[in-house]
């Protein structure tokens with residue numbers, strides 16, 4: 001029985017919320033733990049269904065994992081390159097990242113092609129092009145991808161698109177390759193930097209993460225005294241709570257945030273007349289007395305541009321802003337799943353190819369809506385906070401993939417959400 005959120009309109013959200021560790025840093029770090037025979041202690045790991053799905057996948061290779069109070073230990077000493085099962089990989093696209101680790105450590109891997117999902121077909125051609133450049137032979141058949149290589153050779157690789165997953169998969173494979181790998185036009189997200197830091201902790205030699213060129217010196221063996229790593233705070237969860245404060249015209253402080261990582265969201269909020277105060281490890285989002293939220297255009301871009309994972313949430317804010325805004329989604333080909341649901345709440349939105357044109361309305365009206373993916377689901381919850389009348393959001397399992405206790409933490413700030 002899938003759960004629903006029953007959301008009553010609430011006043012201005014007030015108070016402080018602690019941001020969790022980043023899902024999209026934890027998942028590649030978990031895939032990287034397969035590279036080493038030593039036990040890894042990972043901290044600030046969020047308690048999310050995606051994290052537990054990745055642990056189940058690691059255990060299907062013979063690794064052992066233990067999760068308690070946001071600390072996860074992984075012992076992949078006894079892991080073997082068994083075939084990754086479809087039902088495990090099908091649930092979680094990030095599972096495809098184990099390919100790079102298994103190939104590097106064992107010389108082979110067989111992983112099901114990750115299915116598409118609500119936000120697009122999500123091919124893995126850039127992943128495979130990179131692995132082939134390192135000398136892997138690749139075989140596609142019956143929905144599985146098998147890769148093998150006697151010994152991977154470092155190579156110079158230019159990514160057609162700064163794909164986050166492709167950058168991560170190639171980094172994982174190159175750590176134990178012979179010689180140097182130079183990855184150009186790669187992704188520069190903070191989660192890439194976090195993965196590079198973890199790989200260096202386990203004995204890899206990676207430089208340049210966070211720029212568009214990463215250099216990996218292959219090592220023969222991974223050696224490390226003790227492997228302990230704490231993942232970075234989740235910049236997308238932080239952005240989502242910043243938007244919740246803005247939509248409810250509230251005054252909310254987010255603790256455990258790296259202000260630099262949420263700069264694109266901060267800049268956009270200031271542009272629409274919301275105040276943001278940045279401190280060392282927290283940000284405060286608030287609205288000046290009777291200030292009006294004005295419309296602004298938005299274009300999602302790879303980091304450090306405005307993140308595609310925050311596009312739906314920003315659209316919820318623009319739905320009741322004063323004026324017309326144009327939101328263009330350049331990263332995914334089909335990431336406007338929230339539009340239909342927002343329109344059922346009374347939003348005035350027209351889609352023209354990769355852009356959505358939003359005419360701000362005075363107020364949305366609560367009704368029954370369905371979450372299609374985790375960020376669209378979060379956007380619907382945000383829209384419900386300020387709507388007239390109650391809203392029922394179904395498909396809450398999508399939201400639980402990316403947000404630890406989303407309803408509980410919003411309620412602590414003054415929201416009125418019941419999980420049924």
Ligand code: EPZ
Nearest residue numbers: 024094122123124125126127163164165166309331332333
């Ligand atoms: C990561 O997905 C994130 N997931 C996504 O977050 C995020 O939306 C995305 O990066 C972009 O920032 C994780 O980190 C686990 P991509 P990923 O490869 O790696 C195309 C969330 O909400 N592409 O950068 O799959 C692809 O189709 C999730 O937490 C190819 O064409 O993203 C897409 O249009 C959703 N060929 C674009 O690149 C490839 O081989 C960006 O994809 C790979 C990607």
